[in-house]
Amino acid sequence: MVAHQTIAGLLADGAASSPAIRATEGRPALTYGALRDLVGTTVAALNAAGIGRGDRVGIVLPNGPEMAAAFVAVASAATTAPLNPSYRQEEFEFYLDDLKARALVVLRGDETPARAAGMKLGVPILELVPDLASGAGAFALEGGAPGRAARPGPAEAEDVALVLHTSGTTARPKIVPLTHANVTASARHIGVALALTPADTCLNIMPLFHIHGLIAAVLSSLAAGGAVCCTPGFDALRFFRWIDEERPSWYTAVPTMHQTILARAERKRDIIARAPLRLLRSSSASLPGPVMQQLEAVFGAPLVESYGMTEAAHQMCSNPLAGPRKPGKVGLPAGPEVAVMADDGTILPQGSIGEVVIRGPNVMAGYDANPEANAKAFLNGWFRTGDQGLFDEDGFLLLTGRLKELINRGGEKVSPLEVDGVLSEHPAVAQALTFAIPHAKLGEEVGAAIVLRDGQALTERELRDFAAVRLADFKVPKKVVFLPEIPKGATGKLMRIGLAEKLGISL
Template sequence: MSAATNITDLLAAGRDDAPAIAAPDRPALTHAELRRLAADTVARLNRLGIGRNDPVAIVLPNGPEMATAFVAIACGATTAPLNPAYRADEFDFYLGDLAARALVVERGSQSPAIAVAQARGVPIVELVADPSGPAGAFVLEGAAMPGGGAHGPADSDDVALVLHTSGTTSRPKMVPLRHRNVCASARNIRVALGLTAADRCLNIMPLFHIHGLIAAVLSSLGAGGSVFCAPGFNALRFFAQLSEARPTWYTAVPTMHQAILARADRNREAIAAAPLRLIRSSSASLPPQVMRALEETFSVPVIESYGMTEAAHQMASNPLPPRPRKPGTVGVAAGPEVAIMAEAGAALLPPGETGEVVIRGDNVTSGYAANPDANAKAFTDGWFRTGDQGVIDADGYLTITGRLKELINRGGEKISPREVDEVLMDHPAVDQALTFSMPHDKLGEEVAAVVVLAAGQTATEAELRAFVSQRLADFKVPRRVLFLDEIPKGATGKLQRIGLAQRLGLTA
């Protein structure tokens, strides 16, 4: 199989009559139909005045149309999937930062993104699906607009996908991923998992996130296989979807695996009737106990992988049998080169020494968009600094020992503490605010905050949580808000996020 460097070529892998996209209670979309849909979509975008490298924001619910919209639009423009749960303020930031040429929503959508786009003068393009037709089939409808990028299918150096990743600064960073980046990552996942045209992935991951887009959708299509697109994750419906889809594998974050395990005993028949080949876990650390329970329950290997947006997802992966899987590690380099660099300087460290995880390879972004300061910090001698701390053993297996960045990793959702700080500070009763991570037994980390009230002001924890929920998506809202007379500071006067949960006695 030749190494595709753009999504149009990647889609050539599947046999014409083989299923590509499936969904509950719908006939499957074949690979030939998907290729035709992609070509028709590129032509339609061109007629609307949208071309290569034009950013197109996509706000759609999880499901087959979100999968096909990502794939088809990326063949001729730049996709920018956004979380449908965002509030108006968040959509306003992302649409502005992207300089979106258009917003794609489903016909009849009530998303607040629509009003924001209209206020910004961003044209609305409606995705019209056929509920009785093949899963994922759609047409785009909208008014033509002037200008736009070059017409025709995108090539390997065009930007296929833009996602934001939040740091500890107030401004999330834009990660442009070129066609060659996402195709390399899809190929790396295909090789690591041994995917073939016989494989079908049950996708329960959100498709505004790099994990679902690349690991579930693009890797499957690049293998000539298929994806069964569930309408989001619902642990109560998982086993019915397992029975209907009859997948060979699924990929998820640890919290999803734990929810599935909690219902596995009463669904033994469904598990036995739809045997899997493997289970994949990524986006957050998988507790070894959960890995063991999954392998015992499903009688298949559980493959833990390590990914991030800047690497178009996969960097390392535990290998398939007969090579050993090491619980607690994220496996061996699986595509890009992976090394450990001294946290100060550029020296690469030998096995057994702890430092910053660095990567380089075809799947790695060439740099953040319009952010020279971030790029200067992120790249050293051609290596991308992940911000994660880790150690590689003598066998080449990587263990992540901590994060250098102060991101909160809530079950795989990365949250910028500074973003939450700034919303809390907008409350009239709040004088200072500091957001930080606290341990959580299922999510790994949860959002917490401490505040100092302004003189003479009062506020309750419930009031502040409600205030944040009006501005930010639910997963960013602090689950605990504590009131202090003074926020702890370090020797230089810098507010101390790291270790604050322990100092305040907040434990899992």
């Protein structure tokens, strides 16, 4: 099969009558033939509005089939810039201005503050009008003014398909440009790791303004000739109903979603039995080992933990589908080259701890218009991930933490991931997040936020005693807080940095 290097090219091998995009509202599927036609009409419509290859188009749409279809179709003509629909007007103004957006796509009838932001900045508004009489995700674009695109026609391999902002903590976010060659390579890598075929359907519960949902759910499915079934977004109360009604073969999610699903799975064993999954996939944050083992036991299917980041168009490593899968480790290199590097740029041998670095066809060439950031991010042709880790004797990567998130307790370095794993082993613990608490003498001290399982009770002292027989004294949390829910970012990722301040905790 040809290794297509554009998003439109990925659609070429899908059988014309086979479902490409499905939806949970009971609508008929959008077939590959219809999706290819939609791409063609969208390219023509954007070109007629003066928008072509390299022009950035902001997309603010709710999760669902139209968002998936719009990403595929708009990227085939221009550069997509999906934005979080929950942003406030000021945030939309910042991102649209920073992106130098040439147009903004919004849903007709949706009074999103993005409209006001676009109008204030003079960004042409294109209204997406769903074609409810056709397959799920079918749409037309209306609005804008007639114009001539500087670079018309279908996008090519080295054109930028997608730009996303990094999620920095305090610094101005950087713009990550991903070419068609980058995103299609990553989609293929995921397909190989999961052995995807045209018979597979992914239930997408991830936000589609996020790299995980766009590449791992949508593009990997289309690259394999399979289908993606689009939901309105993650909903724990409806998840098992969707599984029962749609009969997907797999889903991909972040650990917080998996943990929420696990909490309800025991009561849904009848659905799991009659609508079995071929596999589950986890990425975008570290999944505690006990959670992985419990999910595999309950679903009777392999849980494939993968390691990804935006700058790599998502996937970098993956646990093998056929095994062995190692709980707490993110697997073997699964696409790009992956190595561990010392501070001086030396590639370290197996078993040595250092910074995880990558290079390969899915890795971006550099941040947009940011030479200072690029000088720091690349060394000897390798992209520096900012993660610390080591390769074990079997070549599996163990992440020991984000370099910025490592807790420096009086010179002793504590890996939050290691402590998370130990605390998660306690039978009363549903979720654990280890974080740094500022300390006058030590610089930082170890803290932990805990969510208990339903009906379980646990004291701070009991949990610290449990940890003390499994961890060195300096790694045992000095402060444990019990919460109904741990604060998360927009994509469901738990937020470690600044958590002590957010919770008002000091020592």
